[in-house]
Amino acid sequence: MSPVLEARGLIKRYGRFPAVDGVDLAVEKGEVFGLLGPNGSGKTTTILLLLGLTEPTAGSIRVLGLDPLRQPLTVKRRVGYLPDQIGFYDHLTAQENLVYSARLTGLVSEEAGKRIAGALERVRLADVTHRRVATFSRGMRQRLGLAEVLVKQAEIAILDEPTSGLDPQSTQELLELIRELAAEGVTFVLSSHLLAMMQTICSRVALFRKGRIGLIGKVEDITSDILGGTHMVEVEAQNTDLVKVLAGAPHVSGVTPLKTGRWRVDADADVRADIARRIVGAGGALHSMTIRQSTLDEVYVRFFEGESHDVAA
Amino acid sequence: MMSRREGSPFAGLSTIALKEAADHMNSIRIHLVMLLVLLTAIGSVYAAIGQIKATIGEDQFLFLRLFTTAQQPLPSFVSFLGFLVPLVAIALGFDAINGEYSRRTLSRILSQPIYRDALLTGKFLGGLLVIAICLLALWLLVTGLGMLLLGLPPSGEEIARGLAFLFASFVYAGVWLAVAMAFSTIVKSPATAALCALTAWLLFTVFWPMLAPLIAGAVAPIDPLDPMTAIHQIDIQQAIARISPNTLYGEATLALLNPATRSLGLLFADQMSGALMGAPLPFSLSVALIWPQLAGMIAALLVLFTIAYVSFQRQEIRA
Numbered sequence: 001m002s003p004v005l006e007a008r009g010l011i012k013r014y015g016r017f018p019a020v021d022g023v024d025l026a027v028e029k030g031e032v033f034g035l036l037g038p039n040g041s042g043k044t045t046t047i048l049l050l051l052g053l054t055e056p057t058a059g060s061i062r063v064l065g066l067d068p069l070r071q072p073l074t075v076k077r078r079v080g081y082l083p084d085q086i087g088f089y090d091h092l093t094a095q096e097n098l099v100y101s102a103r104l105t106g107l108v109s110e111e112a113g114k115r116i117a118g119a120l121e122r123v124r125l126a127d128v129t130h131r132r133v134a135t136f137s138r139g140m141r142q143r144l145g146l147a148e149v150l151v152k153q154a155e156i157a158i159l160d161e162p163t164s165g166l167d168p169q170s171t172q173e174l175l176e177l178i179r180e181l182a183a184e185g186v187t188f189v190l191s192s193h194l195l196a197m198m199q200t201i202c203s204r205v206a207l208f209r210k211g212r213i214g215l216i217g218k219v220e221d222i223t224s225d226i227l228g229g230t231h232m233v234e235v236e237a238q239n240t241d242l243v244k245v246l247a248g249a250p251h252v253s254g255v256t257p258l259k260t261g262r263w264r265v266d267a268d269a270d271v272r273a274d275i276a277r278r279i280v281g282a283g284g285a286l287h288s289m290t291i292r293q294s295t296l297d298e299v300y301v302r303f304f305e306g307e308s309h310d311v312a313a
Numbered sequence: 314m315m316s317r318r319e320g321s322p323f324a325g326l327s328t329i330a331l332k333e334a335a336d337h338m339n340s341i342r343i344h345l346v347m348l349l350v351l352l353t354a355i356g357s358v359y360a361a362i363g364q365i366k367a368t369i370g371e372d373q374f375l376f377l378r379l380f381t382t383a384q385q386p387l388p389s390f391v392s393f394l395g396f397l398v399p400l401v402a403i404a405l406g407f408d409a410i411n412g413e414y415s416r417r418t419l420s421r422i423l424s425q426p427i428y429r430d431a432l433l434t435g436k437f438l439g440g441l442l443v444i445a446i447c448l449l450a451l452w453l454l455v456t457g458l459g460m461l462l463l464g465l466p467p468s469g470e471e472i473a474r475g476l477a478f479l480f481a482s483f484v485y486a487g488v489w490l491a492v493a494m495a496f497s498t499i500v501k502s503p504a505t506a507a508l509c510a511l512t513a514w515l516l517f518t519v520f521w522p523m524l525a526p527l528i529a530g531a532v533a534p535i536d537p538l539d540p541m542t543a544i545h546q547i548d549i550q551q552a553i554a555r556i557s558p559n560t561l562y563g564e565a566t567l568a569l570l571n572p573a574t575r576s577l578g579l580l581f582a583d584q585m586s587g588a589l590m591g592a593p594l595p596f597s598l599s600v601a602l603i604w605p606q607l608a609g610m611i612a613a614l615l616v617l618f619t620i621a622y623v624s625f626q627r628q629e630i631r632a
Contacts, residue, residue: 014629051424053630073320073426081424087417091339103328104425145421 002065004029004156004187005050010059012045019045021211023059027156027189027204032182034198035191036296037208038304043191044084046208047158050189051081064155077105080149084160086141090134094125094144097133102151112151119150123177139170146177156187163197175201195296205296207303214303219296224268226299227254233265233272233291234258240284242275249274261287318428325427326435333439337405346397346404347447351454353393358455360384362462373593376467377474377570379459390455391566395559396518398482399489401447403510405440406493408503409433410625415503420630433625437494437618444486452479473596478569481603484610485562489514491617498625517557525554547579561610565603572599577606 003026010023020042027033035043048054050061052068052075061068068075088097095116102112120126123143128136136144142162149157162178163171178201182188192198198205199219207215207222215222224230235242242263243255251274254266265275272289279286337343361382365375372378383389410433413419423429452475460466467475493510500506529550536542554560568574572593575585594602 048420048630053420053423070317071319072428073324076424077426079424081421083417083420083424085417086421088421089336089416089418091336100328100332101422101425104325104422104427106324106426148421 003027003062004064005033005189006062007046007050008060010046010049010061011057012042012049012054013057018211020049020056023211023213025206025213025216027187029187030182030185031203032178032188032190032201034202034205035189035208036193036195036198036205036300038193041208042211043208044160045211047081047160047189047191051076051079051158077152078155080152080154080157082142082145082149082157082159082162084164086145088133088136088141088144091132093130093132094120094136094147095129097144098148098151101148105152107151115151115153116147119147122150123147124173137170139166139173142166142170142174143177146174150181154186156189157181158189160191161193162190163192163194171197195300199296207300209304215299223296223299226303227266230293231267231270231291232293232298233267233275233289235263235265235275235279235289236261236287237263237279238285238287240279240282242279245278245282245284246275249278320426320428322428322430323434324431325425326431326438329427329432329435330438330442333436334442337439337443342404343401343443346401350394350397350401350447350451353397354390354451354455355458357383357387357390357393358458359462360387361389362459365463374468374471374474374572375463375465376456376459376471377572379455380475380478380566381570391570394482395485395562395566398444398448398486399514399518399559402440402444402486402489403493403507403514405443406436406490407497407507407510409436409440409494409497410621411497411501411503411506414501423630429626430622433494433498433622437490440490440494441483441487444490445483448479448482448486470596474569474572474599477596477600478566481562481565481569481607481610484607484614485558485565487614488558488610488617491614491621495617495621495624498621498628518559521557521559522554525550528553544579551578555606555609558610558613561606565606565610568599568602568606572596574599574602577602 005025005027007023007025010020011018012020023042023046025033035046037043045054049056050063050068052061052063052072055069063075064078066075089100092100098116098119099109099112102116103109107115117126117129120129123146125140125143125147128140133141133144146157159178163174166174175197178188178190190198190202202219204216204218205222206213215226217225220230238261242265243257246252246255246265249271251267251269251271252265253268256264256266258264265271270291272291275289276286358379361379361384364382364384365372365378380390383392410419413422413432422432456467456475489510492513493506496506496509496513497503500509529546533542533546533549535546555564564577568577573591575588575594
């Protein structure tokens with residue numbers, strides 16, 4: 001299957017500063033693809049480039065097999081976009097806002113009316129259809145933005161920081177909606193710096209760093225690549241050197257001292273029993289051991305560990 | 314990288330223009346400004362009617378007098394309009410583009426299948442539509458008031474001159490709308506853009522008439538022994554004054570509403586030989602007289618709109 005969204009060697013410079021510095025990515029139909037990275041790492045610029053809202057300095061983009069620079073209207077008709085901190089015309093009602101964008105999309109009024117009613121129902125804003133958007137909460141605005149994508153019947157939905165500033169319940173509601181739509185075959189591209197949330201929803205992610213994609217792939221693959229394992233055990237023990245003790249132990253991919261008497265052990269299985277046996281066997285005193293599954297947050301921190309040094313230098 | 318883009322740059326144009334016009338018609342800002350214009354218009358016309366009634370029967374263009382007669386302390390309807398129309402236009406345009414930024418609606422609207430051209434042009438046309446409706450309503454109101462209080466219908470030529478005056482006012486308002494929209498694309502904050510536009514307005518309506526003679530005096534000093542230098546200075550002063558759209562509009566309305574106007578510049582006695590003093594010019598000649606003024610205003614409008622257009626096309630839309 002050919003990718004619905006493809007970028008090759010994408011570069012965007014502002015003056016001499018490269019905002020996007022050689023990005024390659026391909027998104028398949030029906031995927032939920034996450035663009036992750038710290039603020040200013042080039043996620044939003046990449047999105048604007050994909051939509052043809054800004055021109056790349058170099059590189060090529062294909063969206064649904066079209067060039068967004070040459071056929072921007074067709075691309076924009078088939079791709080929905082939910083910008084970061086979405087804005088609506090406050091003095092218009094939810095419905096009027098959607099009618100306006102539906103007209104710009106070129107929908108005739110009868111069909112538009114049907115789709116708008118359906119979309120507002122879907123995002124649970126049907127009871128505030130005729131209320132002015134000025135009274136809407138942030139979560140309601142995000143859902144209204146999603147309704148706009150629904151009215152358009154977009155094949156690809158690009159959402160920039162869709163959950164930033166939302167309370168946990170609104171976040172869950174929004175993610176649930178995205179999941180439902182993805183199951184119906186809509187391709188999603190999400191950008192976020194909230195990794196734990198992205199982990200639960202994205203089929204694949206790309207980690208951005210300084211305008212480049214540092215890592216790209218499935219969440220599990222990335223975690224095991226970067227952390228060397230999917231499990232992480234924190235060990236507290238005395239009278240022992242865990243690095244020596246665990247040398248050559250099966251499943252263990254790394255041991256890092258945290259402070260005196262504490263270590264972090266990365267592994268691709270639950271190795272607690274083995275660790276305990278080896279510490280005790282070596283004459284050490286085991287105080288505590290906690291295990292958790294690795295999250296993208298850790299990948300992120302570990303992956304960007306070098307970053308702070310660079311900034312200082 | 315040059316590549317041909319597909320699709321019409323006018324897709325969505327009428328949708329945007331109508332939506333903008335509807336927004337303006339509903340906004341309190343425009344209601345207030347229009348109320349101000351309406352009150353001054355009625356006041357000045359009412360005062361003019363009192364004046365005209367005293368001299369009725371002496372003039373063949375009574376209805377045009379409605380617009381131009383000033384009754385102390387009120388200025389005439391035309392001078393009120395020359396002063397207030399820019400204000401209306403600025404109120405319509407100062408936050409056209411930067412308002413979309415600050416509401417964060419710009420990138421959402423531009424992600425709809427339209428070009429940027431359509432957004433800017435649509436907003437401009439929407440503003441022009443509102444101005445046209447307001448001016449037409451105002452003109453009809455004044456004419457109606459005149460018919461009611463004077464008890465006379467306007468003649469064909471008065472209607473023609475009135476409509477030409479309406480068109481000149483429309484173009485004049487368009488210039489100021491373009492000024493306001495240019496500031497709205499260049500300046501990021503709507504408040505600053507409004508101040509910039511108001512500064513330009515004050516400069517051209519209040520200070521420019523004072524500045525023009527000063528500049529002309531410095532550029533072309535008068536030699537007391539050479540009378541031609543005096544004429545030269547007046548020519549230069551007039552040229553400088555005509556940079557202001559306010560001057561152009563003033564001259565255009567003068568020629569249109571006062572048919573006896575024969576020239577907008579200097580006239581020498583020998584040029585007037587054989588002319589009947591005070592005899593009205595036919596409508597077509599009055600139009601010919603203001604043709605440069607009208608063309609100048611339309612040119613200013615296009616140049617300003619182009620500035621706004623180029624600056625908008627080059628902008629990054631990260632909001």
